[in-house]
Amino acid sequence: MGRSSIAAALALGAAALAATPAQAELVSAANPQKIKEIMESRGWPANLVMNAGEDPYIESDRDGLQFLVIFMNCTAGRNCRTLQYYMGFGAAKNVSLERFNEWNREKRFARAYRSEKGAPVLEMDVDVDFKGIPRENLSETFNTWAALMDSYRDFVFGDG
Amino acid sequence: MTMTGSVRWMLLAAALATASSAAAAEDPRVFADADQIAALLKTEGHEAKVSVDKAGDRMIESQHNDRNYRIFFYGCSEGIVAGPCTSVQFYIAFTRGKPFPADRIAEWNGNWRFGRAYLDSEKDPVIEMDLNLDAGGMSKALFLDTLDIWFEVLGNFDEFVFTDPDAKKADSPEPKPAD
Numbered sequence: 001m002g003r004s005s006i007a008a009a010l011a012l013g014a015a016a017l018a019a020t021p022a023q024a025e026l027v028s029a030a031n032p033q034k035i036k037e038i039m040e041s042r043g044w045p046a047n048l049v050m051n052a053g054e055d056p057y058i059e060s061d062r063d064g065l066q067f068l069v070i071f072m073n074c075t076a077g078r079n080c081r082t083l084q085y086y087m088g089f090g091a092a093k094n095v096s097l098e099r100f101n102e103w104n105r106e107k108r109f110a111r112a113y114r115s116e117k118g119a120p121v122l123e124m125d126v127d128v129d130f131k132g133i134p135r136e137n138l139s140e141t142f143n144t145w146a147a148l149m150d151s152y153r154d155f156v157f158g159d160g
Numbered sequence: 161m162t163m164t165g166s167v168r169w170m171l172l173a174a175a176l177a178t179a180s181s182a183a184a185a186e187d188p189r190v191f192a193d194a195d196q197i198a199a200l201l202k203t204e205g206h207e208a209k210v211s212v213d214k215a216g217d218r219m220i221e222s223q224h225n226d227r228n229y230r231i232f233f234y235g236c237s238e239g240i241v242a243g244p245c246t247s248v249q250f251y252i253a254f255t256r257g258k259p260f261p262a263d264r265i266a267e268w269n270g271n272w273r274f275g276r277a278y279l280d281s282e283k284d285p286v287i288e289m290d291l292n293l294d295a296g297g298m299s300k301a302l303f304l305d306t307l308d309i310w311f312e313v314l315g316n317f318d319e320f321v322f323t324d325p326d327a328k329k330a331d332s333p334e335p336k337p338a339d
Contacts, residue, residue: 024296072273084273097262104269104278108234108249109290111276113269125274127306134296141292 028132029071029080032056038138039069053077065149073129081129085110085145088121092156095120103155109141110148112155122152190303191244192233192293194218197303204304217245224311227252227318235294246294250310252287254321259283268320275313287317 027034032048036058039046046069047059054077058069067087071080095114103112110124126133126141190196194210198220201208206222213219213232220231235246260283268277268287275287289310298306 082273097266100266100269101262101278104265104276105280105286107276108247108288109276109292111269113266115270121270123273127274127302127309129305130299130301133298133302136295137292137298140295144292 024134024136026132027128027135027138028130029073029083029128030078030132032058032071032080035069035083035138038135039142042139042142050077055080062146062149065153067145067149081127083126083128085124085126085141086121087123087149087152088115088119089153089156090119092120094118095156099155103152107148107151109144110152112152120152120156122148124148188300189297190293190300191297192235192246192248193244194220194231194233196244197231197248200300200303201307204307224314225318227314229310229314244293244297247290247292250289250291250314252314252317253280253284254286254318255282255284256321260285260321264320264325268317272313272316274309275317277317285317285321287313289313 027038029035032050036046036048039058039060044060044062048056049059050056055074056071056077060067060069065087067085070084070086072082072084074080097114100112100114100120110122112120112122115121124141124145126138128138132138190200198208198210201220201222206224209221210218211221213230217233217236219233222229222231229250229252232249232251233245233247234249260279262279265277265279265285268275275289277285277287280286291306293303
């Protein structure tokens with residue numbers, strides 16, 4: 001009922017959207033500590049690294065897959081506006097350009113490529129400028145990222 | 161922590177700067193709803209035609225820099241009669257009339273943010289950008305900011321595709337002007 005009633009409101013046009021119910025908590029990249037807390041609430045370790053004048057990043061891992069949440073478009077390391085989820089495999093068999101192309105053609109949200117050192121990399125960018133996005137929306141991007149990390153491990157190390 | 165080339169830093173600077181003024185006092189939520197997004201695009205002065213894609217979901221056909229791009233809708237459980245879907249995908253394909261080199265696609269993906277580039281079955285270069293609009297959607301200001309990022313991605317990829325580093329200038333099609 002909740003979803004369908006929202007759908008009905010949308011049918012009335014964009015102006016009807018002002019009637020969207022209670023505002024959800026917004027999360028932006030300007031608050032790395034909050035994003036660290038959200039990651040930890042999922043049971044993911046989150047080591048926030050903040051060096052003066054540099055973009056903050058969070059080191060994490062999930063099921064043995066290490067990854068980073070990098071804060072970008074910052075001003076002197078603060079007031080960041082976008083996020084990048086990043087994972088790279090240091091040791092992996094050679095993955096052909098054709099295979100990378102296959103990933104990028106078939107998958108959504110995250111881009112795969114081979115680093116200059118030959119490591120398969122997976123990246124996903126999220127715009128969280130202004131007041132940010134609802135916490136639930138950010139959490140969904142983490143769900144998406146987690147699924148993509150699993151797929152990428154199979155993609156890089158699997159027989160396919 | 162050197163995974164961010166300087167070129168990536170430049171990518172968003174313009175988009176983020178120009179979009180800042182879009183933050184309005186009234187800021188309705190944007191969802192993955194074709195009618196809503198099409199209306200929003202028109203309000204912002206863009207063309208937007210709602211039609212139906214091969215999967216039976218709605219899509220939007222629009223333009224930027226005289227280039228036709230599409231917005232696809234995903235997670236639309238009830239097909240074309242549904243309300244909001246869960247996510248959208250911005251899509252544009254270019255053709256140069258000959259196969260595009262796979263190593264240049266790889267170069268793109270290693271150097272730029274937000275877009276995901278690949279060669280389609282005809283070896284034509286395609287770029288896509290995905291956006292989750294489920295679970296509360298996002299503010300209008302942030303959606304328009306993301307739209308500006310897409311325009312940056314589209315424009316930069318357009319220029320990249322039609323700039324052949326190995327060809328003489330006379331052989332290279334002229335990229336479309338930036339504006």
